[in-house]
Amino acid sequence: MPTQRLHPDTIEEVRQRADIYDVVSEYVVLRKRGKDFVGLCPFHNEKTPSFTVSQTKQMYYCFGCQAGGNAIKFLMELEKTSFSEVVLDLARRYQVPVKTLEFEQTQELQRQLSLREQLYEVLALVRQFYQHALKQPQGEKALNYLLSDRQLSEFTIQQFGLGYAPAGWETLYRYLVDNKRYPAQLLEQAGLIKPRKSGGGYYDVFRDRLMIPIHDIMGRVIGFGGRTLGDDQPKYLNSPETELFNKGKTLFALDKAKTGISQMDQAVVVEGYFDAIALHAAGINNVVASLGTALSLEQIKLVLRYTESKELLLNFDADKAGVNATEKAIGEIADLAYKGEVQLRILNLPIGKDADEFLKNEGSSEYQILKSTNSRLSALKKYRHRNINALSANERKELLESAPRWLDWQIQQIIKDKDLKQATDFQQVSQQFVKILKKIVNKDTRNYYVSHCAEILSLGETKLTLLRVENLLTQISPTTSYNKPTPAYVNKRQSVTSPQQTTSSEGSLLEVAEGLLLQIYLHCPEYREFIFDSLEERDLQFSLSHHRFLWQQILEVSDNPEYDLLSTVQDRCLEFPEEIGLVSHLFHLNEKTQTDMLRIPQLIQAAIASMEWVMREKRYRHFRELWEQTDPQTEAKQAEYYYQAFYNEKLRLQELERQRQFSITELI
Numbered sequence: 001m002p003t004q005r006l007h008p009d010t011i012e013e014v015r016q017r018a019d020i021y022d023v024v025s026e027y028v029v030l031r032k033r034g035k036d037f038v039g040l041c042p043f044h045n046e047k048t049p050s051f052t053v054s055q056t057k058q059m060y061y062c063f064g065c066q067a068g069g070n071a072i073k074f075l076m077e078l079e080k081t082s083f084s085e086v087v088l089d090l091a092r093r094y095q096v097p098v099k100t101l102e103f104e105q106t107q108e109l110q111r112q113l114s115l116r117e118q119l120y121e122v123l124a125l126v127r128q129f130y131q132h133a134l135k136q137p138q139g140e141k142a143l144n145y146l147l148s149d150r151q152l153s154e155f156t157i158q159q160f161g162l163g164y165a166p167a168g169w170e171t172l173y174r175y176l177v178d179n180k181r182y183p184a185q186l187l188e189q190a191g192l193i194k195p196r197k198s199g200g201g202y203y204d205v206f207r208d209r210l211m212i213p214i215h216d217i218m219g220r221v222i223g224f225g226g227r228t229l230g231d232d233q234p235k236y237l238n239s240p241e242t243e244l245f246n247k248g249k250t251l252f253a254l255d256k257a258k259t260g261i262s263q264m265d266q267a268v269v270v271e272g273y274f275d276a277i278a279l280h281a282a283g284i285n286n287v288v289a290s291l292g293t294a295l296s297l298e299q300i301k302l303v304l305r306y307t308e309s310k311e312l313l314l315n316f317d318a319d320k321a322g323v324n325a326t327e328k329a330i331g332e333i334a335d336l337a338y339k340g341e342v343q344l345r346i347l348n349l350p351i352g353k354d355a356d357e358f359l360k361n362e363g364s365s366e367y368q369i370l371k372s373t374n375s376r377l378s379a380l381k382k383y384r385h386r387n388i389n390a391l392s393a394n395e396r397k398e399l400l401e402s403a404p405r406w407l408d409w410q411i412q413q414i415i416k417d418k419d420l421k422q423a424t425d426f427q428q429v430s431q432q433f434v435k436i437l438k439k440i441v442n443k444d445t446r447n448y449y450v451s452h453c454a455e456i457l458s459l460g461e462t463k464l465t466l467l468r469v470e471n472l473l474t475q476i477s478p479t480t481s482y483n484k485p486t487p488a489y490v491n492k493r494q495s496v497t498s499p500q501q502t503t504s505s506e507g508s509l510l511e512v513a514e515g516l517l518l519q520i521y522l523h524c525p526e527y528r529e530f531i532f533d534s535l536e537e538r539d540l541q542f543s544l545s546h547h548r549f550l551w552q553q554i555l556e557v558s559d560n561p562e563y564d565l566l567s568t569v570q571d572r573c574l575e576f577p578e579e580i581g582l583v584s585h586l587f588h589l590n591e592k593t594q595t596d597m598l599r600i601p602q603l604i605q606a607a608i609a610s611m612e613w614v615m616r617e618k619r620y621r622h623f624r625e626l627w628e629q630t631d632p633q634t635e636a637k638q639a640e641y642y643y644q645a646f647y648n649e650k651l652r653l654q655e656l657e658r659q660r661q662f663s664i665t666e667l668i
């Protein structure tokens with residue numbers, strides 16, 4: 001519909017009535033700051049709010065992406081709709097009469113508006129009809145199911161508008177068309193009746209089903225879910241897509257959960273209507289349900305509008321079906337999660353079942369999975385004797401907070417039922433690890449998970465961890481293995497490896513190698529001189545700042561032979577609360593590390609070789625880059641020099657590779 005056809009009076013009145021705060025706050029959590037409001041910008045990704053709303057100016061402006069305008073512009077940008085559509089929508093919401101410049105067009109507009117309005121109206125009426133039927137003798141079975149099987153209170157049944165669709169093929173049809181004189185066409189557009197295939201006439205879509213109304217974000221009924229009370233298939237039947245109901249843009253119970261989500265700063269997504277209803281009934285009101293489909297980007301954005309931390313928790317059943325459903329639900333959001341734009345957590349725990357029963361069987365594989373996340377386990381253990389629905393809001397919150405992050409969950413799924421001592425299982429697991437690790441964008445996160453996976457693969461044998469880290473690193477960043485440079489360098493230019501690509505993963509290698517060296521230094525006085533000399537000889541420094549810090553403390557104490565090095569350094573470190581967290585594990589030896597210590601010389605060699613390798617690798621790339629930037633025709637000498645330099649580095653790297661391999665095979 002052309003914009004110019006809308007009467008200027010209508011546009012002006014909408015402008016006056018549509019308050020910027022009202023409009024924006026439906027989509028963005030706004031906090032008062034001074035006389036304005038601030039929130040997280042819906043137009044770009046940010047962690048600290050730079051999106052400002054001024055009620056006095058009736059404007060919004062983002063300092064991050066420079067988006068700005070009035071309420072109409074906001075809706076146009078956000079909903080990707082046209083000016084006239086936004087004005088019409090606002091006109092309806094604020095009950096502004098719509099005028100156009102031509103009479104026929106006014107009629108057309110009114111007709112379009114009234115279709116949506118009539119749909120809302122008839123759906124609201126149908127909800128009442130179903131609610132009423134639930135309290136009649138015919139609805140007894142459905143009501144019993146809610147009260148006994150689902151243990152829901154009258155209040156909850158009322159709150160969610162639950163009802164019953166009577167048996168019979170035309171009950172609703174007769175009530176609405178014959179009694180209430182609604183046109184059959186409207187009911188068909190609302191997804192409530194369907195035309196018979198032959199013989200004319202219509203039949204009800206929902207028959208003898210427990211009815212769950214689905215509301216839009218403003219609490220208006222837009223569709224229904226119907227659960228069978230017998231053996232009919234499907235078990236759950238949803239309204240078809242209509243003018244109002246779009247499955248991919250709707251989340252069940254979001255209208256009731258939006259306040260809770262913003263208060264808890266976390267959204268919980270469950271699988272079924274009744275999972276969501278049960279949790280709301282138990283006072284956990286930040287819960288929505290997917291409508292049985294994979295979560296779409298639009299659904300995720302819809303729900304994340306209400307959280308600042310962008311934390312999303314998927315809580316599905318722990319059985320095989322639940323795990324599959326979790327994987328299916330993750331669908332389109334996997335990319336966002338790998339990029340760190342959604343903080344995804346996974347909790348596979350039965351809802352409405354006995355948590356005690358679930359946890360009692362400690363030998364079960366599910367329990368083993370739980371075991372791998374300590375904090376989660378302790379929270380689960382604490383509540384193991386109680387049904388999950390009986391927990392208080394705070395207890396539930398603790399349980400939800402202890403849910404493992406999505407990456408941890410994936411790792412758990414991979415190692416579940418696998419025996420890493422078996423070669424085939426081991427191969428499978430490490431290949432799947434590599435697949436995941438490759439996708440992690442943030443380099444710190446990636447480093448963390450590389451060492452985490454390496455630890456799992458080395459089955460607690462510290463001496464193997466270093467080898468595993470390297471194996472993983474070579475597999476996830478192909479640039480660490482390079483081809484022998486071609487001697488015909490003058491004419492051939494090989495593809496350049498970016499210097500930044502490998503440095504991101506070197507961190508995890510250094511974390512292990514340097515840590516090992518410091519640990520040996522602290523605990524084994526007889527090797528101190530050897531370590532010290534080896535570092536000097538090869539001109540090596542500790543690269544990671546927390547290791548440099550610890551080395552500094554060691555050097556300062558070492559001057560005085562009277563001191564016990566370990567305890568003195570430990571005492572000194574206590575004065576640096578920030579650094580000590582990163583090095584405190586080096587002050588202790590567990591049983592495993594103690595046995596590893598029997599092969600110390602090899603460990604030292606491997607660690608030193610790793611440190612030198614990282615340093616040489618940097619130099620190799622540096623010289624190689626210089627060589628590639630030099631024109632061999634005009635600067636032949638320079639090119640020759642750089643070539644020699646990077647070639648020498650490469651030879652040394654190969655030597656170090658051999659040293660490390662040798663030391664490590666000695667260890668095994």
Ligand SMILES: [Zn+2]
Binds near residue numbers: 062063
């Ligand atoms: Zn912005």
